[in-house]
Amino acid sequence: xxxxxxxxxxxxxxxxxxxxxxxxxxxxxxxxxxxxxxxxxxxxxxxxxxxxxxxxxxxxxxxxxxxxxxxxxxxxxxxxxxxxxxxxxxxxxxxxxxxxxxxxxxxxxxxxxxxxxxxxxxxxxxxxxxxxxxxxxxxxxxxxxxxxxxxxxxxxxxxxxxxxxxxxxxxxxxxxxxxxxxxxxxxxxxxxxxxxxxxxxxxxxxxxxxxxxxxxxxxxxxxxxxxxxxxxxxxxxxxxxxxxxxxxxxxxxxxxxxxxxxxxxx
Amino acid sequence: xxxxxxxxxxxxxxxxxxxxxxxxxxxxxxxxxxxxxxxxxxxxxxxxxxxxxxxxxxxxxxxxxxxxxxxxxxxxxxxxxxxxxxxxxxxxxxxxxxxxxxxxxxxxxxxxxxxxxxxxxxxxxxxxxxxxxxxxxxxxxxxxxxxxxxxxxxxxxxxxxxxxxxxxxxxxxxxxxxxxxxxxxxxxxxxxxxxxxxxxxxxxxxxxxxxxxxxxxxxxxxxxxxxxxxxxxxxxxxxxxxxxxxxxxxxxxxxxxxxxxxxxxxxxxxxxxxxxxxxxxxxxxxxxxxxxxxxxxxxxxxxxxxxxxxxxxxxxxxxxxxxxxxxxxxxxxxxxxxxxxxxxxxxxxxxxxxxxxxxxxxxxxxxxxxxxxxxxxxxxxxxxxxxxxxxxxxxxxxxxxxxxxxxxxxxxxxxxxxxxxxxxxxxxxxxxxxxxxxxxxxxxxxxxxxxxxxxxxxxxxxxxxxxxxxxxxxxxxxxxxxxxxxxxxxxxxxxx
Numbered sequence: 001x002x003x004x005x006x007x008x009x010x011x012x013x014x015x016x017x018x019x020x021x022x023x024x025x026x027x028x029x030x031x032x033x034x035x036x037x038x039x040x041x042x043x044x045x046x047x048x049x050x051x052x053x054x055x056x057x058x059x060x061x062x063x064x065x066x067x068x069x070x071x072x073x074x075x076x077x078x079x080x081x082x083x084x085x086x087x088x089x090x091x092x093x094x095x096x097x098x099x100x101x102x103x104x105x106x107x108x109x110x111x112x113x114x115x116x117x118x119x120x121x122x123x124x125x126x127x128x129x130x131x132x133x134x135x136x137x138x139x140x141x142x143x144x145x146x147x148x149x150x151x152x153x154x155x156x157x158x159x160x161x162x163x164x165x166x167x168x169x170x171x172x173x174x175x176x177x178x179x180x181x182x183x184x185x186x187x188x189x190x191x192x193x194x195x196x197x198x199x200x201x202x203x204x205x206x207x208x209x210x211x212x213x214x215x216x217x218x219x220x221x222x223x224x225x226x227x228x229x230x231x232x233x234x235x236x237x238x239x240x241x242x243x244x245x246x247x248x249x250x251x252x253x254x255x256x257x258x259x260x261x262x263x264x265x266x
Numbered sequence: 267x268x269x270x271x272x273x274x275x276x277x278x279x280x281x282x283x284x285x286x287x288x289x290x291x292x293x294x295x296x297x298x299x300x301x302x303x304x305x306x307x308x309x310x311x312x313x314x315x316x317x318x319x320x321x322x323x324x325x326x327x328x329x330x331x332x333x334x335x336x337x338x339x340x341x342x343x344x345x346x347x348x349x350x351x352x353x354x355x356x357x358x359x360x361x362x363x364x365x366x367x368x369x370x371x372x373x374x375x376x377x378x379x380x381x382x383x384x385x386x387x388x389x390x391x392x393x394x395x396x397x398x399x400x401x402x403x404x405x406x407x408x409x410x411x412x413x414x415x416x417x418x419x420x421x422x423x424x425x426x427x428x429x430x431x432x433x434x435x436x437x438x439x440x441x442x443x444x445x446x447x448x449x450x451x452x453x454x455x456x457x458x459x460x461x462x463x464x465x466x467x468x469x470x471x472x473x474x475x476x477x478x479x480x481x482x483x484x485x486x487x488x489x490x491x492x493x494x495x496x497x498x499x500x501x502x503x504x505x506x507x508x509x510x511x512x513x514x515x516x517x518x519x520x521x522x523x524x525x526x527x528x529x530x531x532x533x534x535x536x537x538x539x540x541x542x543x544x545x546x547x548x549x550x551x552x553x554x555x556x557x558x559x560x561x562x563x564x565x566x567x568x569x570x571x572x573x574x575x576x577x578x579x580x581x582x583x584x585x586x587x588x589x590x591x592x593x594x595x596x597x598x599x600x601x602x603x604x605x606x607x608x609x610x611x612x613x614x615x616x617x618x619x620x621x622x623x624x625x626x627x628x629x630x631x632x633x634x635x636x637x638x639x640x641x642x643x644x645x646x647x648x649x650x651x652x653x654x655x656x657x658x659x660x661x662x663x664x665x666x667x668x669x670x671x672x673x674x675x676x677x678x679x680x681x682x683x684x685x686x687x688x689x690x691x692x693x694x695x696x697x698x699x700x701x702x703x704x705x706x707x708x709x710x711x712x713x714x715x716x717x718x719x720x721x722x723x724x725x726x727x728x729x730x731x732x733x734x735x736x737x738x739x740x741x742x743x744x745x746x747x748x749x750x751x752x753x754x755x756x757x758x759x760x761x762x
Contacts, residue, residue, distance in 0.1 A: 059711075118745055120727035121404065128731050128745065213736070225527025232522035234691065235515070235534065235737045249423075249755070256735050257742055260710045262720045 011035045011172070013042060013196065014179035016049030017189015028197065031086075035172050038197035043164070043205045046193035050135040050162035051211055053190030058132045058160040065160060066107035068186045073100040075181040086174040087146040096147045102246055103154045110159065114252055123264045130255040132160035133237060134213035137206035139199060141219035141243040145171035148243040149178065152216055153192060155241075155250035164193045164206065166219075172196040203227055210234045214254055218243060285597065288604040290391045294378045297468070300329040303337055303491065304474040306344035307484025310337065316493075318467055321388035322601050322610035322645040330467045333490040335499040338459070341488040342503045345430040345457040348485030353457055354427060356483075358414035365410030365452060367480040372403040372445075375476065379469055383441055384601040386468040388610030388646070389564050391602050401726055402445040405744075408728035409449035412749060416454065419746045423755040427455030428531055429507035431752060432500040435470075436513045437463035437612050438567040438668075444470055446743045447510055448487060449728075454752035456508070459488045461500055465613045467491040498524075507531065510751065512569075515666075515692070515737050533741025533751040535569065535733055537666040538694030541687035542572030542723060543677075543709065546581045548699035552721070554588045557672070560697060560723040562596060562608055562650050566670040567616070569738075570695035572723055574663055575674045576683050582676050586654060589672075593650050594637040608670060611646040620648050620669035627653050627662035632673070658689060666692070680705060684712045693735030697723045716742070 012019040013036050024039035057065070076083060077097050084090040111129050118126040136156045141148040145168040153163050167175030179194045195202060199221060207215055207230040214237035217224045224240075231238050239253045302309040312331025319326050331337070353361075372379065379402075380394040389398070416425040431451045435443040440462055451458050462470035470489050477487055490496055494517070501509055501524050508531040511521050515536040525532050542560050544553050560572030577585050601609035611617040628634055632653040641647040648669055656663050656673040663673045677683040687696055696715040698706055706720040716733045719725060726732065731742040741751045 116731075116746060118727065118729045118731070120725070120730050122725070122727070124722065124725060126727070126730050128747065223527060228526030229523045232519045232526065235519060235522065235536065235739060237740050256716065257731055257733070257747055258710070258716060258718065258735075259731050259745075260718045260720065261722055261725050261730070262706065263722050 011176050011196070013038055014176070014182070014192070014194040015042065015046050016053070016193065017183065019179070022197070030169070031171060031173050033173065035176070035196045038195040038202055040205045042195055043202055043209070046164040046195060047135055047209055047211050049190035049193055050164050053188055054132075054134060054162040056188050057162060057191045060160075062108035062110070065158070066104045069100055069104035069107065069154065069158065072181065072185040072187060073097045073104065075185040076100065076178070079177065079181055082177055083146055083174060086171075086177050088144050092144050092147050096150045099147070099150060099246055100154055103158045103251070106248055106251060107158050110248070110251060110255070113248060114255065114257070118259070120261075125262050125264055126259065128257050128259045130159065130252070131258050133254050133256055134161060135211060136161045136163050136214045136216065136254055137209070137212045138163055138165040138216040139203055139206075139219040140165055140167055140175070142168045142170045144244070146174040146178065148219070149175055151244055151246070152218055152241065156216070156254040157187075157192065159251045159255045161254050162191050164195065164212070166199050166202050166206070167194055167196050168219075169197070169199045204230060207231050207236070208233055212236060214239060216241065285605045287600070289600065290381055290384075290602045290604055292381060292385065292602065295382045295385065297328050301331065301467070301471045301491070303331050303333055303341060304471070304489040305337075305341045306347070306488065310340065313337065318386060318465065320385050320645075321465070321612050322642070324644050327386060327468065330471070330491045333461075333492040333496040333499070338490055338496060338499040338503060341459045341490045342430060342432070342500075342505050344485040344488050345459050346505050348483060349427075349429055349457040352483050353486050354455055358416070358455070361452065361455065362410045362413035364480055364482055365406050365413060365449065368476055368482070369403045369406035369410060371476045371479050372399070372406065376400070376403065379441055379472065381602065382472055383469050384609065387437060387440055387466045388601050388612050390606040390609040391604055392606070393564060398439055398442045401728070402442045405442075405445040405449045405728040409453035409749075412746070413453040413455075416749065416753070419749055420753065420755065425454070425753040425755060428752055428754055429456060430505060431456045431458050431508045431510060432503065432506040433458055433460045434497045434500065434509070434511045434513065435460065435462055437466040438564060438569070440466040441469040441473065443512055444473060450743070450748045451510075451752045452486065454749055456752050457486050459490060459500060459506070461490050461492065461497050464493040501525065508752065510741075511535070518739060531751060533733075534739035535741070535743065536694075536737065536739040537692055538569045538571070538734065538738050539574060539664065539666055539690045539692045540570055540572045540695040540697065540715065541574045541576050542697035543576040543683045543687060543699065544578065544581070544585060545700035545702070545705065546578045547701045549701065549721075550581065550584060550588060553699040554585065554592055556697065556699065556721070556723045557589060558592050558596070561672045562670050563724050565608055565611055565648070567612055567668055568724065569666075570717060570724065572695075572697050573667060573672060575672055576677050576686055577674060578683075579676045579678050586652075586674060589652060590635055590637070593635070593652065596637070596650050598639050598647065598649065599642060608650055611648050611669065614646055616668065617646040617648060620667055620671065623662055623665060623667045624651060624671055627656070627660060627673070630657075630660045630662075632656045632660060632662060658686060664690065680709060684709065688712075688714045691737040694738035695719065
């Protein structure tokens with residue numbers, strides 16, 4: 001009897017709910033595996049997928065968005081052992097699951113904490129509500145590979161944004177596993193797009209993309225001045241948060257505020 | 267027959283409505299021949315000057331300073347000194363009382379400020395008197411009350427002042443924009459270097475006298491005048507912790523680029539190309555008034571002006587007819603005349619820009635309407651203009667004109683209205699006119715704009731957050747949200 005040879009997984013990108021290879025046909029070696037090395041065109045496709053998915057995700061009720069994020073937490077919990085192998089261990093996985101649950105609970109409370117009813121000096125009803133910024137690009141920190149990626153993308157998702165994230169360059173496998181959890185969790189295809197590859201190659205395309213509304217440079221390597229400068233081309237919101245944080249203000253940094261006026265009369 | 271027509275049938279209407287001139291007296295304003303920069307509570311003799319004029323008559327009003335980078339640095343140093351040695355140690359309740367004082371003095375001297383604002387900026391006195399001044403005072407009152415309540419505005423966040431705020435404001439609402447900037451900055455405990463616009467420095471310089479009367483400690487507010495070079499020096503100054511800019515999208519982008527990598531806080535309130543959307547069930551006469559207010563208020567020098575009118579196809583003809591008729595009754599002329607509806611264009615340069623865009627509209631094939639109108643011989647003037655037959659691709663439908671020029675487009679369905687309204691890189695404001703409540707909320711959800719006015723337009727209030735989506739900028743002014751750009755918090759993600 002020979003020992004059974006395991007079937008290996010091909011590590012691919014996650015764009016528009018599908019798992020394509022990089023259009024460039026390139027891979028790079030990370031964690032002993034050949035991982036897709038995304039290109040400028042994969043960035044383009046991801047932003048398109050995000051833009052297309054946005055109305056459904058942003059237009060959903062906040063209750064529903066929260067439900068789907070709870071479901072994502074369930075999917076990760078169910079794959080705990082796989083995630084533990086691909087991250088720093090079960091502690092990181094548990095914290096990741098708990099973090100998603102924490103954010104899921106915020107979905108239908110944001111408007112109450114961040115919005116307001118404004119007592120204007122006149123016969124008008126006036127209120128302010130938070131709304132998603134739109135398509136958000138996220139450069140995930142390298143480590144911890146799962147928790148930092150989730151800590152960056154979930155606040156953006158909670159607020160109703162669509163995300164294009166560049167995974168940890170050195171430890172991308174957790175992100176690919178996350179893509180598989182996302183694909184089975186009722187998050188509509190295109191709401192989260194995950195790219196693996198060389199961050200320094202992909203980041204400038206995201207920073208200068210005219211259809212990206214905000215860029216999170218928390219995981220940018222070293223100096224981000226050039227990225228911030230490129231972001232000004234379409235007045236992108238530039239966010240630098242924490243790799244491991246849990247705060248409603250992280251959600252707020254991916255939100256716009258809209259104020260509506262209406263006269264009061266008979 | 268409408269009620270109005272029936273009434274006209276019965277009542278003999280005079281053939282011509284002539285208004286006797288009703289000029290506001292200029293005597294209430296006394297100007298110095300020459301102004302310096304207000305730095306550390308003293309007037310700093312400027313090394314260079316230029317002449318500021320009245321755009322309605324082109325008469326010179328005063329010599330004002332063109333601040334050099336060294337003079338800007340002196341102002342920043344004074345602000346830093348005041349922040350470190352005094353202002354940040356004053357209790358919040360005392361800070362609030364300074365703001366109350368400023369608000370009261372603005373109310374007391376409102377006539378003087380209103381006349382000066384119209385004189386230097388060209389806006390009708392009834393607007394400076396009834397809009398700019400009351401709102402400017404209201405902003406100081408509103409933020410005065412926040413100064414000692416910040417921990418209630420931001421529970422569990424330990425709000426702290428940012429430090430020295432550099433503030434650059436535009437020429438369309440000079441004193442009001444000053445108050446939008448200075449009031450929240452001081453309430454949050456910061457010190458300020460303010461640069462008013464090149465063409466409208468005088469109300470900010472008169473405001474220095476309000477600060478003297480309020481006995482605000484020296485250096486808490488510093489005012490440097492000059493053109494874009496002065497603004498650039500302020501942006502580049504290393505000791506400024508936060509920049510707040512209101513102005514064009516191009517300059518806003520340049521500032522964002524300049525601040526890249528510095529970690530300084532930034533808020534931008536930039537251009538707009540707002541859609542004013544009118545559905546077939548709207549109260550048409552009210553809507554037409556709102557449309558006129560939306561675009562001809564302050565000569566259309568309003569970043570949130572309703573410069574694109576989207577009319578539902580079925581009511582296109584009556585709306586355009588009513589609009590044209592209403593235009594013939596607008597009184598264009600002397601800003602200091604209390605009857606004037608539309609004043610002078612703020613500068614020769616702005617007039618040139620409006621003319622160039624209007625020409626492009628005619629060349630691209632839009633149909634122009636301008637009511638018969640006698641304009642003064644001197645000064646900068648532009649007749650209120652309506653373009654019909656406008657395609658979305660025309661420059662007049664895409665670019666911010668910042669003048670009294672309205673482009674009319676049509677739509678059939680609410681979806682199409684949303685699509686067209688959002689078809690611009692801007693996202694500052696939008697208007698919706700319909701009697702159907704559910705449709706107002708449906709539209710309001712989908713319009714990508716920071717302010718949505720439903721069955722009204724161009725309303726402002728200190729308690730109401732104002733600011734843009736997309737290329738109209740980021741950050742909010744007004745309301746509790748307007749404090750946030752001037753504060754630092756524990757563990758905050760930086761958002762600039």
